[in-house]
Structure formats: structure tokens, C-alpha cells
Amino acid sequence: MGEKREKVAVIIGPTAVGKTKLSIEVAKRLNGEIISGDSMQIYRHMDIGTAKVKPEEMDGIPHYMIDIKNPTDSFSTAEFQYLVREHIHDISKRGKLPIIVGGTGLYIQSVLFDYQFSETRGDEVFRRELEQLVEEEGAQAVFAKLEAIDSASAERIHPNNVRRVIRALEIYHTTGKTMTEGLETQENNLLYDIALVGLTMDRTKLYDRINYRVDLMMEEGLFEEVKQLYDNGIKDCQSIQAIGYKELYEYFEQKTTLQDAVEALKTNSRRYAKRQLTWFRNKMDVTWFDVTDEEKKEEILQYIEGKLQL
The missing domain is CATH 1.10.20.140 (Histone, subunit A)
Known part of the structure; x- marks a missing residue:
């Protein structure tokens, strides 16, 4: 019972707030490795729309829970929980700091707390x-x-x-x-020693960043990425529910114009960011850092080091 708990840093926040860049800096300084806490980055061939970290951006830091499933595969919170806990144990065993980064609240919560996915009796x-x-x-x-x-x-x-x-x-x-x-409603018993960092910023600036990022994604080839999935017959599956994919599918199915599909993508991304912030504030004990006007890297590093006694 007296066994020391593994230490885990967690960086959460809404889409486009800057989690990826910060997490790599933190990993470099604190001898860490990164586990994606995003429910859609697990899918192969879905890179641009899920804002997956690019190989050149990783700066030599190992990343896990990316490109582990085909777009036609289903995926559950329970499977995410199991796989991430395995990664945490493996990273810790090698003397490194596991850093979970992402925005899918329920997935992250299921890993950190003693959530049981028991099979309920059927009818x-x-x-x-x-x-x-x-x-x-x-x-x-x-x-x-x-x-x-x-x-x-x-x-x-x-x-x-x-x-x-x-x-x-x-x-x-x-x-x-x-x-x-x-x-x-399960018992919120933490399984790890955690430093839970949340990034936030002025709502108007965040929404501007989201709109800009969607335009950038289109320039980088999001249209072609989604078209390839559509042309390959990948339909009616969990992965295509992702924001950035379902909107363009509407265009390919001739249900909307391309301009309206892109506007819908921006609107849905902004709404998602709002839901993410609400969820994290209501469900988890987060230490928030406002990154609207300045970089808080040093402050965040000091907080994680102090909280985890690194």
C-alpha cells in the first residue's frame, strides 16, 4: 500500500490555445515524453484536421497515442484508459516524466482517476x-x-x-x-501524483486563432486529406465525426457549398473550444494559466516542478 505513485504532468485546454508547442518545451526541460490526450489523433491519415503534431515539431520528443488506429476502427474510453496507463507505467519505469496533452476531457479523466468500466447487465x-x-x-x-x-x-x-x-x-x-x-459519479480517486495545468486565453483572441487555424489547415491540404478518405469509401464511422471531417463530407455529399462547409468548421471548432473550457472547469481541479498576452512557459515549468517535487 505504501508504494510511491507515478508522477504525471497534464496539459489541457481548448483547441488552438497552444498546448502542443508548450508541451514540447516542457518535455525538453523536464526529461519528459508526451502522450496525446486527444480522441481523434489516434487515427492514421487524419493529420491536418486533428492538428496532429508534425514530426519536425516534435524536436526529438517521443509521442504516443498517435496513428494507432485506422479510420474505420472504433475506439472507446476504456481502451484509451488501458493504453495510456500502460504508456505512463513504461515512461515512468525508464525514469522519464509522462506528459498527457490534449483536449478530450472524459478520456483524460478516465486515465487519472479510478474509473471502472464494468459491464452492466443487459436487457x-x-x-x-x-x-x-x-x-x-x-x-x-x-x-x-x-x-x-x-x-x-x-x-x-x-x-x-x-x-x-x-x-x-x-x-x-x-x-x-x-x-x-x-x-x-464514480469515486474520484486519483491514481497518480499529478500536476494539472490548464491553458486559457481571452475568448475573442482564441476564436480569432481558431478561425485562422482553419484557414491555415485548408491551405495545408485539409480539403485533399478529407477528400481522400471520402474517395476511399470511409463513411459512417466514428472517425468521420471529427470536426473538420464531417463538415467537408457535407460538401462532398453535395449538401452544402464549400464556403459554408468551411464556415461550419470554424463555428463548430469555436463551440467545441467553449465546451472544452466548461467541461474542464466543472469536472477537474485545474491550475489555469492565461496565455493571452505573454508566454507563461517558465511559470508553468516552475509550477510542475514544485507540484511533482521534481
Whole structure:
């Protein structure tokens, strides 16, 4: 019981706030290695739209949980939890500091705290009713039920991933709690010694940065990246729910103009950033650093060193 807990630094914050650049500086100074805490950077061939760190930007720092799945693969919070904990243990064992960097709050929280993904007992009759509904009215009919009771799960699960949609509804039916509530009401027992750093900035400046980054992504070839996935027949899967991909798919399916698709991408990115900030502030005990007007690298380094007693 007296075994020392592994130390973990965590850098979170909304999209486009500057987490990637800072995390590499921190890793270089504190002998660290980086674990991506982003639910979409796990997919191969989805580089520009997920703002994946470029090899030349890594500056020799190893990065994990990037390019580990094909776009057609599904991926769960439980799998993320297992893999990241393995990386934390391996990095720590080699005398390095694991640094989790990202913006997918529930994924990161599931790693740091003692979350149990126990299998809830099913209800076969209820499941068959839902399967019948899919046959009669289509996948969207059951997905609408999930959106109505658990919008957070609906954001993570693709409407056509019928098995997972039904499973989420079954959990609510048998327990009275949504899948999301089931996770959030678990005991918040930390498994590691953590320094949890949050980056924030003036909302207007952040939104300007997001808009600029979308324009830059288009210049760097986001259109071509998404078109290749579309042309390869990669549809109706979890990965394409990612912001930057679903909007351009609307264009390829001739449901909107390219200009409107890009505007939707910017709008959805801004809304996502707002949701990220709200989630982190409500769910985790974060030490925030406002990086609106100046670099806080030294201050953040000192905070992590002091908190983890490095």
C-alpha cells in the first residue's frame, strides 16, 4: 500500500490555445515524453484536421497515442484508459516524466482517476425492441433516443454504430443512469501524483486563432486529406465525426457549398473550444494559466516542478 505513485504532468485546454508547442518545451526541460490526450489523433491519415503534431515539431520528443488506429476502427474510453496507463507505467519505469496533452476531457479523466468500466447487465427484450426499431425506421431513430437522454455519449458515438448506440440506451434502461453519468459519479480517486495545468486565453483572441487555424489547415491540404478518405469509401464511422471531417463530407455529399462547409468548421471548432473550457472547469481541479498576452512557459515549468517535487 505504501508504494510511491507515478508522477504525471497534464496539459489541457481548448483547441488552438497552444498546448502542443508548450508541451514540447516542457518535455525538453523536464526529461519528459508526451502522450496525446486527444480522441481523434489516434487515427492514421487524419493529420491536418486533428492538428496532429508534425514530426519536425516534435524536436526529438517521443509521442504516443498517435496513428494507432485506422479510420474505420472504433475506439472507446476504456481502451484509451488501458493504453495510456500502460504508456505512463513504461515512461515512468525508464525514469522519464509522462506528459498527457490534449483536449478530450472524459478520456483524460478516465486515465487519472479510478474509473471502472464494468459491464452492466443487459436487457435482451429491450435490446430486441431497439433492433426492431432500427429495422423498421433506420439507425437515426435509435440515435435520436440517445441524443435525447445522453448528448455527451451521442457526440462520441457515430449514429451508424448501432451496436454502441443500443448499448448506451440499454445502460440507461437497466441502471437509470446514462453512460456519461455512470462515469462522472464514480469515486474520484486519483491514481497518480499529478500536476494539472490548464491553458486559457481571452475568448475573442482564441476564436480569432481558431478561425485562422482553419484557414491555415485548408491551405495545408485539409480539403485533399478529407477528400481522400471520402474517395476511399470511409463513411459512417466514428472517425468521420471529427470536426473538420464531417463538415467537408457535407460538401462532398453535395449538401452544402464549400464556403459554408468551411464556415461550419470554424463555428463548430469555436463551440467545441467553449465546451472544452466548461467541461474542464466543472469536472477537474485545474491550475489555469492565461496565455493571452505573454508566454507563461517558465511559470508553468516552475509550477510542475514544485507540484511533482521534481
